[in-house]
Amino acid sequence: MKKFIASVALGTLLLAGALYAQEEQKDVAIGEVHPPIFQKMSTFSVSLY
Amino acid sequence: MxxxxxxxxxxxxxxxxxxxxxxxxxxxxxxxxxxxxxxxxxxxxxxxxxxxxGIDLNSENDITIKEKCEQWYSMLFDVSDKEEIIEMYNELSELLAMTRSDSLMMFEIHKIRYFLILGQIENALEQINSLNEVSGTFDNLHQYYWYKFKGNYASTNSESNQALKMYKLAEEKLKQIHLPEEEIADLQYIMAITHSILLNTLEAIEYSNKAIDIFQKAYNFIRCAQCHIVLGISFRRIKMYDKSIKHYNLARHLGELNKNNHIIQLTNQNLGYLYASIGDSKEAIKYFIKVVDDQEVNIDERLSAITNLIKEYYKIHKLDEAKDVLVKAKQLLNSSGKDVSNKLYEYTILTYTYAIKKQDDLFISLVMDEFIPYLQKRKDYANLIVFSNMLGKYLEGLGRYKDSVKYYKLANLTYEEVVNL
Structure with missing residues (x-):
C-alpha cells in the first residue's frame, strides 16, 4: 500500500514538473532579427485588395 | 450562430x-x-x-453589423491606422451589445488579435480564457481564427513551440473551409517565421516559398520582402551565403521601391550579422553603421546594431573606434528608459568598457558572476558562446589557464547544444 501511495505521489510530482517545464518553455534567443508577424502598413503598399 | x-x-x-x-x-x-x-x-x-x-432580438441591423465587422477584420489583417481600428471597435461593441447578431462570435474571436495589435497582452489572454468556455460551439471558420489568434498570442509571448502547435491546427482547418489566398499566405508566412525562430530551417524555407508565391500574385511587396528576409536568414544558417545575400538584396530592393525604411534597415541588420558570422568584419561594420546612424529605426534595433558594432571593432582590435561607439551606445541606452530587454545591451556595453580599459577585476566579476548566468537563464546561446569564449581568452591572457579552460568548455558545450537543437 505504502509503495502504491509513494508511486502515485512520485507520478504526480513528475507530471506537475513536466507541465511546469512545458509552461515555462520560452524561445531561445538567436542572432538574426526577424520581421514582425503582424503586417505593418506601408506608405506605398500596392495591393489588389 | x-x-x-x-x-x-x-x-x-x-x-x-x-x-x-x-x-x-x-x-x-x-x-x-x-x-x-x-x-x-x-x-x-x-x-x-x-x-x-439586455439584448434586442430584432436582427434588421445584422447585415450592417456584418459588413462593418468584415471591414474591421480587414483593418486588423493589414494592421492599418490604430485610431481607426479602436474607433470601429467601440462602435461595433456598442452595436453588438444591444442586438442579437450572427457576427458576435467571430467578433469576440477577433478581439484577441485586436488586443495583441494594441499591445494589450493581458486583455488578449483574458479574452482567450473567457472564450475557452464557449469554444466547444465553434464552427470550422471560428476554429481557424481561434487557433490562429491563440498562436499569435503565443508568438507575442515568445512561446514559439506553443504558437506552432496552434498554427498547425489552423492549417488543418484550411482543408474544411474556403478562405482568400492572402489569408492562407499570411498563415504560411507566420509559420515560416515561427519555424525560423525555432531553428527549423528547412520548414522555414518551405513555408516562405509557399507564401511568397501568393504574395507576388497579390502584389503585396512588403510581405514578399519579409519572406525574402526569412529566406536570407535560413540560407545563412545552412551556410549558403550567396543565396542568402541574394534574398537580402531582393528584400532591400522591395523595401526601397515601397519606401519602407523598416524593411531596408532589417535587411542591413541581418546582412551585418551574416558578414560578422563569416568573419568579414569590414563589411559587417558597414551594415551595422547604417542601422545605428538612422534616427528613424527604433531604439531596440539600434541598440542591437550598436552592440554588434562594438563586438566587430573589438574583434579586429580597432579599440579607439570601439571606445567612440561605446560612448554613443551609453547615450542610446540612457535615452531608451528602463526596459527589461535592455539588460542584455547594458551588460554588453559594460563588458566591452571594462575589457577595453583593461579593468581586469571588474571585467571578470561582471562576466563570470552576472552576465554569463544571465545569458544561461535566458537561453541566449549565441551570446553565451561569444562571451564564454571572450572570458576564456581574457583569463588565458592573464595566465589563469585552469579558469580559462572552464569557459572555453562552456562555449563548446553551448555550441553543441545549438547544433543539436
Missing part, C-alpha cells in the same frame, strides 16, 4: 451565473440544455432570457 450558444456567450460576457439568468423564467437545468443546444426553447422563453440579458 445558434441561439443557445449566443445566450451562453452573452451570459458569460455579462458575468451572470445560470441561476441568475434562469431565475423565474426557466429551471437552471433547462437553461443548461438551451445553452448546450440539447433542446429548442420556445420563442417566449428566448425573448424573456434576451430581455434579461
Amino acid at each position: 445558434e441561439i443557445g450558444s449566443f445566450i451562453k456567450l452573452q451570459r458569460v460576457k455579462k458575468g451572470m451565473t445560470q441561476e441568475e439568468l434562469a431565475n423565474g423564467i426557466v429551471s437552471m437545468s433547462y437553461l443548461s440544455k438551451i445553452e448546450n443546444l440539447r433542446t429548442e426553447a420556445s420563442p417566449e422563453v428566448i425573448s424573456l432570457l434576451c430581455t434579461r440579458l
